[in-house]
Amino acid sequence: MLRSTYKPSPGALPPLPPGWTEHKAPTGHTYYYNAATKESTYKRPGVTPTPTPPAAASPFGPPSVSPVPGAHPLAAAPMNPSMSYLQHQTVPSINLSDPHVANAFMAQYAQQNQPQSGGRGGFGAGGRGGNQQQQQRPRPQPTDKPKAKVAILGCEPWFLVYTKYGRRFAYNPVKNASYWRIPEKILPAVIELDKERIRRKAAGEPPLEEDPKYQSHEKEEEKKVEAKEAGSGQQGGQEETHDYDSSEYEEVEVTDDEGADHHDDDPEHPSKRQPTTTEDGNQGPIEFTEDDFAAQLAMMEGEGDDCMDVDDPEYDFAAQEENVDEEPLSDTDARLLFRDLLSDLRINPYSPFQKLIDEGDKTGVFSDPRYTVLTSMRARREVYDEWSREAIQALKEARAKEEKKDPRIPYLAFLQEHASPKLYWAEFKRKHRKEDVMKDSPAHHHRTFNDKEREKLYREHINRLKLPQSQLKSDLKKLLESVPLRQLNNRSSVASLPSQILTDIRYISLDAKTRDEFIEGYIQGLVPPPEAGNDAGGEEEDEVLRKAREERRKREKALEERERRVGEEKRRQEKKLAFERARLREEERELQRAMVVDKKGLQSQLAVEGKTEVPAPKEEGEKAE
Amino acid sequence: MPAIRPASKRKPPPEGFADIEEDLLIFANKMKDAQNTPTDNIPKHQAKWPIFQISHQRSRYIYELYYEKEAISKQLYEWLLKNGYADAMLIAKWKKNGYEKLCCLRCIQTKETNFNSTCICRVPKAELKEGQDVQCVSCGCRGCATGD
Secondary structure, eight states: OOOOOOOOOTTSOOOOOTTEEEEEOTTSOEEEEETTTTEEESSOOOSOSTTSOSOTTSOOOOTTOOOOTTSOTTTSOOOOHHHHHHHHHHSOOOOTTSHHHHHHHHHHHHHHHHHHHSOOOSOOOTTSOOOHHHHHSOOOOOOOOEEEEEEOTTSTTOEEEEETTSOEEEEETTTTEEESSOOGGGHHHHHHHHHHHHHHHHHTOOOGGGOGGGOOSOOOOOOHHHHHOTTTOOOOOTTOOOSOTTOOSSSSOOOOSSGGGGGSOGGGSTTOOOOOOSSGGGGSOTTOOHHHHHHHHHHHHHHHHHHHOTTOSSOOOHHHHHTTOOOOSOHHHHHHHHHHHHHHTTOOTTSOHHHHHHTHHHHTTTTSGGGGGSOSHHHHHHHHHHHHHHHHHHHHHHHHHHHHHTTHHHHHHHHHHHOOTTSOHHHHHHHTTTSGGGSOOGGGTTSSOOHHHHHHHHHHHHHHHTSOHHHHHHHHHHHHHHSOTTTSSTTOOGGGOOHHHHTOHHHHHSOHHHHHHHHHHHHHTSOOOOOTTOSHHHHHHHHHHHHHHHHHHHHHHHHHHHHHHHHHHHHHHHHHHHHHHHHHHHHHHHHHHHHOOOTTHHHHHHHHHHHTTSOHHHHHHHHHO | OOOOOOTTTSOOOOTTHHHHHHHHHHHHHHHHHHHHSOOTTSOGGGTTHHHHHHHHHHHHHHHIIIIISOOSOHHHHHHHHHTTSSOHHHHHHHTSTTOTTOOOGGGGOGGGSTTSOOOGGGSOGGGSOTTOOOOOTTTOOSOOOTTO
16 A cells, blocks of 8 residues: 655765774764874764765764663663664565554564654754754754644544654643554544545645644644743644655654655754643553653653743753662662661651651751662651661660669669678568668569579678678689679779679678779789680671671662762753753754745745755755855 | 549559650640641531541551560550550451551441441552542541552
């Protein structure tokens, strides 16, 4: 039914001559360098200059360069038009009039065509023979963009939008949704539309875009100003006298009769901007990867804002920041980082999660970069619960340990003060029954420190008090010697003796004053503490601690790295944005210039149209003049 | 009427209460605020929503401390229930299959509804119409089915 009459365009870049290498400048465009002659140029060095495409100085990569799927969506090299033409050429000539065939076919080709599929982002000077200023600037990245729009009869809000590269998608302005794959419910109508299109072509009638019947909205003047008013939306595409009429249900097949001019038709219609398709990334073909979505959304976002106000300084970066989260952090690292945050800020593990969120500002949780390593509230909650459980257990253990040594020490101190050989245990107990140390406090109820133990200690103490001083002193010395150097050395003080001494009955036998003097003297005669890590058990503990610390440092480094990358990405975005904006302004200026119609306006238009047939570089040269 | 004992003679709460006292106080203050907020300008059925919600949160807090984090002792847990810090009946439901997230007891009280059915918030999200945003009449719950 349809013949592919597309003539091979001169788009294929010839291979570089020997000695030349291709590089990418920091600004994003490609240049060529000859190591031998130490010469570098933006112009692609070729054997014959004629076949070079109009954008010879453009950043178009060689055809072999294709966007890397893993790379950052916005850093990905944009598709180059000549490349997509190549693809169009390589499309086998199957009959794409059948939508099912076409869609299945598209599914295969979508992967290759993706990166530009949503991208009507740039002002798309892709095939445009730029003027002088444009050649000085880095060339804009070519992006697909809507070109003409046809109302689908019978399916009222729907439009069929054709893009510059001959692809098309269904667009619903009411729901503000667009789909590359034609939805089932409007498919029959679209088929109808295509039949009509073919019929018209055969009959030599003007194409659908020019028929007022297919323009459900009033035609507006092709004024940039109006195009920018986002709400006003629908521009008639009536002067779209181009050649994608017969391309079938998806964008692959380009069948045109005027072949050569289809990449150059923009200069005639410089104002083709339709503020449509703001969100179609989401509904794209399933083969799209996340990166592509992100890139598309970012582009849409940028476009949308540009439509509102070109020089709007408060450009919304939010959407683009989201693109930046390629995480060098693993999931476990992220969880551990969040736990570190909780521990560091001394969050009460007994508190509910809600409190953490409610008081996030006060406690500084929100301002900590570690808060964002986990991306969802659910994940945070999970980690919080886990952390709080463990923290509470650790707290309990620590408390239990503390209590273990506790009850004996105050009791012994009390004995030293109040015990006397004149009192029997029963009398002593009765006399001091109201003292705290004599009671089984509820805090210690689980300990085996009861009255029996107290009685035992009391009796022993009383018996020892009857012993001679020298005996007591030698006993105390023995006790002190039994304590390892690690715990007792010349740096310890009498006020903070290890619990091993404090809980021993020999410690309280001597009178407090003589005892303290004796211990003081003993401590001064000791050697300094051994270097940390001599003890076997301690060493093991140190090992564990050190490992934990190391892990933590690693995590934090990863976080820093991530922050750095995010910052870098942000800066890059900003730069790119500024550049895009400048370009847009440039475009506008150009538009305005074009809009100024002098007396021979039509003539010059015609003249330009005539020249589109000649190879592009020449035209470019003319324009430059 | 039981005698009101002075604070000094009152039996102290079980061990571990000090750990959660502060958070319980926050809940108590929230509850007081909710009780004192004027309800003139809101629909009548919504007047008690915040009360239900705070009560739910507090019960959930204690439930999690005892059953999931094992942070408080059995004595303390029982003391808390006895002293009205948590709703024992609601917690009893949470232990049952299919009621793990139940918002309030009124929402499963089928006898109180016209068609002898549970509240809309008990319906799993998957079975609702797509995009349907429910908020139940009795406590303002947005969905407490277990599978959600």
